[in-house]
Amino acid sequence: MSEYVLETKDATKIYEVGENKVVALSDVNIQVKRGEFVSIMGPSGSGKTTLLVILGCLDKPTSGQVIIDGLDVTAMKETELHKIRAEKVGFIFQNFNLIPTLTALENVELPMARVKIRGERRNRALKLLESVGLKDKVDRRPNRLSAGEQQRVAIARALANGPAIILADEPTGNLDSRTGHDIIKLLRKLSGKEERTVILVTHDKQMASMSNRMLSLRDGKIT
Amino acid sequence: MAFRNIWRRKARTSLVVLALGFSIAILIAIPAATQAYSSSVETTIEMQSSAYQGAISMVATEIIVGPPQSARENFGGRPQAGFWMQGFIDENIAENIASIPGVDAVVPQFQSSVQLPSIEGQENGRFRMNFMMVTGIPLDPLLDEKYSIQPSNIVSGRKLNENDDRGILLGIELENYFSVAVGQYVDLGDYSFLVVGFFDAGNRQVNRYAYVSLDDAQTVFEQPGEVSQIRVFAESVEDVNNIVDEIESTYGDSVGVTTQSDLVQNIPGLFQETENTVASQLAQMESMASQEILIAIVAGGLIVFLTMIYAVRERTKEIGILKALGFRNWNITSQFMLEGAIIGLVGGLAGCLIGSFGAPFLSSALLPNVSLPTGFTQGPGQFSQLTATTAPKIMPDASLILFGLGIAVFLGVVGSLYPSWWASRKRPAEALKYE
Numbered sequence: 001m002s003e004y005v006l007e008t009k010d011a012t013k014i015y016e017v018g019e020n021k022v023v024a025l026s027d028v029n030i031q032v033k034r035g036e037f038v039s040i041m042g043p044s045g046s047g048k049t050t051l052l053v054i055l056g057c058l059d060k061p062t063s064g065q066v067i068i069d070g071l072d073v074t075a076m077k078e079t080e081l082h083k084i085r086a087e088k089v090g091f092i093f094q095n096f097n098l099i100p101t102l103t104a105l106e107n108v109e110l111p112m113a114r115v116k117i118r119g120e121r122r123n124r125a126l127k128l129l130e131s132v133g134l135k136d137k138v139d140r141r142p143n144r145l146s147a148g149e150q151q152r153v154a155i156a157r158a159l160a161n162g163p164a165i166i167l168a169d170e171p172t173g174n175l176d177s178r179t180g181h182d183i184i185k186l187l188r189k190l191s192g193k194e195e196r197t198v199i200l201v202t203h204d205k206q207m208a209s210m211s212n213r214m215l216s217l218r219d220g221k222i223t
Numbered sequence: 224m225a226f227r228n229i230w231r232r233k234a235r236t237s238l239v240v241l242a243l244g245f246s247i248a249i250l251i252a253i254p255a256a257t258q259a260y261s262s263s264v265e266t267t268i269e270m271q272s273s274a275y276q277g278a279i280s281m282v283a284t285e286i287i288v289g290p291p292q293s294a295r296e297n298f299g300g301r302p303q304a305g306f307w308m309q310g311f312i313d314e315n316i317a318e319n320i321a322s323i324p325g326v327d328a329v330v331p332q333f334q335s336s337v338q339l340p341s342i343e344g345q346e347n348g349r350f351r352m353n354f355m356m357v358t359g360i361p362l363d364p365l366l367d368e369k370y371s372i373q374p375s376n377i378v379s380g381r382k383l384n385e386n387d388d389r390g391i392l393l394g395i396e397l398e399n400y401f402s403v404a405v406g407q408y409v410d411l412g413d414y415s416f417l418v419v420g421f422f423d424a425g426n427r428q429v430n431r432y433a434y435v436s437l438d439d440a441q442t443v444f445e446q447p448g449e450v451s452q453i454r455v456f457a458e459s460v461e462d463v464n465n466i467v468d469e470i471e472s473t474y475g476d477s478v479g480v481t482t483q484s485d486l487v488q489n490i491p492g493l494f495q496e497t498e499n500t501v502a503s504q505l506a507q508m509e510s511m512a513s514q515e516i517l518i519a520i521v522a523g524g525l526i527v528f529l530t531m532i533y534a535v536r537e538r539t540k541e542i543g544i545l546k547a548l549g550f551r552n553w554n555i556t557s558q559f560m561l562e563g564a565i566i567g568l569v570g571g572l573a574g575c576l577i578g579s580f581g582a583p584f585l586s587s588a589l590l591p592n593v594s595l596p597t598g599f600t601q602g603p604g605q606f607s608q609l610t611a612t613t614a615p616k617i618m619p620d621a622s623l624i625l626f627g628l629g630i631a632v633f634l635g636v637v638g639s640l641y642p643s644w645w646a647s648r649k650r651p652a653e654a655l656k657y658e
Contacts, residue, residue, distance in 0.1 A: 058547055059652040079551070085651075086549020097544045097655075101227040111548040161549070 004067070005164050005197045006032040006055060011064035013050050013220075024050040025061065026220040032199065034164065037191035039200040039208035042217035048201045049169055051217065055199060056089045056167045057081045069164060086114055090158030092168040092187075096150040098142040104129060104153045105138040111160040128156035132186065148179035155186060159196075166190060166198045172207055184210050228534070229562050239530045240570045243631060246523035247574020248581060249589065251627040253512045253519075255578070255619040256586030260508065264501050282483045283460045284327070286467060288312070288320065289452040291479045311449035312478055314441075320455055323469045325462030330372055330454040333359035333440040337411070339400065355397060356432045357411065359440020359450075362387060370456060373422075373434055380405035380420025389439060391416035394430035395423045411435075412443045508590050515589055520630065523570075527638025531563055535646040542646050543654030552647035559643030560636050567635020571628040575619075578627060582617040 013025040024047045032038050042048050053059045057073050065074050068088055098107045108125040129138050132152040142150050158166055172180030184207050191198045208214050216223045229236050290310030317331040336354045360372050362385045367373050373382045383392050398421050401409050408415045424430055441447050457463045467480050
């Protein structure tokens with residue numbers, strides 16, 4: 001088994017915009033160990049989100065490889081990638097991206113729909129919400145939760161299927177600094193205690209400083 | 224989740240359900256109406272067919288014996304003291320004819336038109352009339368029962384009976400003209416007649432007829448022992464020719480004999496014509512119905528399609544989230560198809576309700592009227608065809624309702640097929656960026 005849970009080899013992503021080609025990532029090589037908390041920093045347009053999207057199998061690099069848990073996901077078909085996304089990766093977005101028609105509990109249960117049977121889902125979702133401090137608000141819909149609470153639900157949802165990797169795209173971007181700090185502490189706890197790999201994309205140096213390792217991206221390259 | 228997504232846009236969903244409901248209502252109401260009309264026409268034609276058979280056998284046995292053609296030309300339409308007198312024949316001829324073998328009954332009749340003065344102030348009104356036709360008939364209830372000598376549709380009072388001396392049965396048009404009621408008197412020439420009843424023959428001309436006893440008619444018009452015509456009824460159609468031969472050999476040119484053979488020959492043609500007219504009306508109705516059903520189906524499908532396209536575009540980001548959470552294309556496709564099916568089902572139920580209760584209104588608004596022949600009635604001395612527009616009871620049956628529901632769900636699924644496929648094909652990264 002590979003030493004690294006997440007690895008990229010010369011990952012390059014080029015977008016074609018009309019007749020122009022925009023290089024979003026250029027020969028990116030990173031290796032992340034199990035349980036590591038890595039933050040990626042860089043100015044807007046440096047390719048942070050593109051890298052995260054590629055690491056989370058939401059898109060494929062134009063060239064190069066992405067290896068998750070020893071599996072080359074760039075060689076996989078779309079049908080196989082669904083499974084990787086469901087089981088190996090948990091996403092946390094800046095805008096929380098909860099389903100507005102579902103309660104906190106149902107949002108956390110949602111990713112388990114394909115993996116776990118109904119009874120298990122409910123118990124596990126309740127435990128996860130309890131672990132992020134939302135035991136009393138499980139039946140609330142997102143519009144009745146504060147921004148910080150919504151992000152906690154999103155974290156619980158990201159953990160639903162027990163993924164090895166948590167990818168967080170500016171998770172504190174829409175939160176006040178205190179709440180943001182709490183969220184980063186929660187992520188740190190995940191990497192430390194639960195041995196999950198956390199990749200955090202952020203603008204905020206203070207938040208990034210709470211990670212084990214900081215990577216900097218500029219013009220699509222790790223610097 | 225599908226229910227909640229559908230209910231997310233309440234106004235839009237309600238409108239879609241209503242619009243789809245109307246499509247489905249048309250889908251079930253129109254075939255229900257064409258079925259009802261077809262079956263009503265079938266029943267009417269069957270009834271008419273047997274009525275024709277009866278009428279033909281009855282009419283075909285009738286022979287009219289009257290004055291010779293030359294006598295009618297000489298006397299016909301000649302004014303005499305306010306009356307238009309027709310030619311006459313001797314009443315005794317009736318008794319002689321009655322003894323010819325094969326004759327079932329003879330009905331001597333006296334008929335004369337009477338000029339009526341206009342009522343002041345009503346010359347151009349509805350009471351304006353120039354004449355009434357007075358018919359003298361034998362007052363024999365058994366004969367009347369068998370051969371309908373008197374009009375049968377009595378609207379007030381009663382028919383004449385054998386005890387009525389100076390009794391008169393008036394057509395409904397004359398009630399207004401004379402301003403009389405049952406039990407009051409009208410004058411004919413120098414005589415007063417007690418009004419026993421009024422009839423409505425359904426024909427304005429015939430409603431100007433007045434019936435009195437044969438004796439009274441002969442007295443009023445001062446023609447004792449004379450009759451205008453003798454209706455001779457043979458026992459069977461086979462006897463008609465023998466009877467006609469016998470009358471002609473006995474009375475030669477002093478009488479004119481006519482049979483109803485021409486009319487009888489025309490009846491099947493008339494019948495066929497009516498059938499053809501109705502068949503063509505039904506064919507036109509069915510063709511229009513097919514077009515309307517097609518439009519309803521296409522419109523229903525289009526409504527669901529456009530709604531689902533809109534829903535998919537609106538929820539593209541959610542599709543991205545689901546994909547990021549590991550949902551497969553099929554999960555997303557089936558989610559939207561389920562929503563389409565639910566919209567279809569609810570729309571279908573609404574359509575069945577609207578269609579069941581509104582079928583008569585929808586069909587009358589969307590289909591051409593069908594004029595259904597209601598049968599033949601026999602007026603005094605004539606044979607007339609009545610047609611009327613009838614509205615059969617239109618109610619979609621269970622199979623039609625199930626069909627409507629099935630089509631609604633089918634439209635829901637098919638209408639959401641492309642939008643849901645399009646949704647599932649979205650690349651997750653692209654869908655997530657969508658706002």
